[in-house]
Amino acid sequence: MPDPLHSDAPQAAQADAAGALYDELLELALEAARRAGALLRDGRPADLGVAATKTSPIDVVTEMDLASEKLITGFLAEHRPDDGFLGEEGVSIEGSSGVRWVIDPVDGTVNYLYDLPSWAVSIAAEKDGETVVGVVAAPMRGETCHAIRGRGAFRNGEPVRHRPAPPLSQALLGTGFGYLAERRASQAEVVRTLLPQVRDIRRGGSAAIDLCDVACGRLDAYYERGLNPWDLAAGVLIAQEAGARTGGRPGQPASGELTVAASPDLFGQLQPLLDELGAWHD
Numbered sequence: 001m002p003d004p005l006h007s008d009a010p011q012a013a014q015a016d017a018a019g020a021l022y023d024e025l026l027e028l029a030l031e032a033a034r035r036a037g038a039l040l041r042d043g044r045p046a047d048l049g050v051a052a053t054k055t056s057p058i059d060v061v062t063e064m065d066l067a068s069e070k071l072i073t074g075f076l077a078e079h080r081p082d083d084g085f086l087g088e089e090g091v092s093i094e095g096s097s098g099v100r101w102v103i104d105p106v107d108g109t110v111n112y113l114y115d116l117p118s119w120a121v122s123i124a125a126e127k128d129g130e131t132v133v134g135v136v137a138a139p140m141r142g143e144t145c146h147a148i149r150g151r152g153a154f155r156n157g158e159p160v161r162h163r164p165a166p167p168l169s170q171a172l173l174g175t176g177f178g179y180l181a182e183r184r185a186s187q188a189e190v191v192r193t194l195l196p197q198v199r200d201i202r203r204g205g206s207a208a209i210d211l212c213d214v215a216c217g218r219l220d221a222y223y224e225r226g227l228n229p230w231d232l233a234a235g236v237l238i239a240q241e242a243g244a245r246t247g248g249r250p251g252q253p254a255s256g257e258l259t260v261a262a263s264p265d266l267f268g269q270l271q272p273l274l275d276e277l278g279a280w281h282d
């Protein structure tokens with residue numbers, strides 16, 4: 001007969017409650033991303049221009065970035081008014097529920113400005129500081145990737161997995177570049193040294209998509225310096241749940257200093273090399 005003093009019932013109830021919350025957060029994130037993606041795809045003006053700049057004159061914001069963030073935050077706040085928000089275009093609300101939404105309304109804004117297809121809507125949900133749900137919707141690809149912590153990663157509802165690790169010399173890497181001239185010069189020097197040691201390097205223009213491409217086996221690895229929380233939150237979780245290893249400098253999590261994602265064996269080769277090359281500093 002079970003000992004009521006040592007019952008597992010409270011832990012089971014907590015797990016059930018957390019699971020139900022994560023399901024709710026995922027459903028909301030998917031719908032918010034779907035709506036924002038449709039707005040961006042179907043509502044893009046033919047004469048789309050720059051509404052503002054951020055870190056430099058080439059780091060741009062368009063009117064559609066602002067409209068997308070307003071749509072996402074409005075939809076989520078309607079359903080969960082006590083949650084916090086952190087968004088690329090300026091929204092920052094503390095919240096009282098323990099849940100915070102981390103939103104990039106258009107990841108790959110320059111691609112979007114030029115009508116290139118590699119842009120995405122990225123939405124992550126944190127619970128007590130840990131990312132538990134991630135959604136990256138890429139409307140021009142017709143794809144949405146998602147993950148709940150501990151439940152695997154999916155593309156359009158089908159499970160995805162990272163590629164088996166090749167030797168570093170046969171690895172296809174993705175990366176990105178910052179918008180400050182000094183940072184770009186340092187990043188170019190890293191690429192100059194790294195490129196002869198790998199199969200090739202791609203620069204797609206959307207960190208969220210690159211991280212999902214690692215998750216889906218389209219890239220062997222991805223690295224970048226200078227990402228913000230909204231750039232990496234959803235994509236890092238999706239990559240992790242697809243079995244990839246993620247991190248920053250050795251012993252550190254992925255961050256603005258450095259983000260690396262790769263299959264575990266390749267990660268073990270690439271991360272120390274990037275650290276040695278100084279990919280973490282300007």
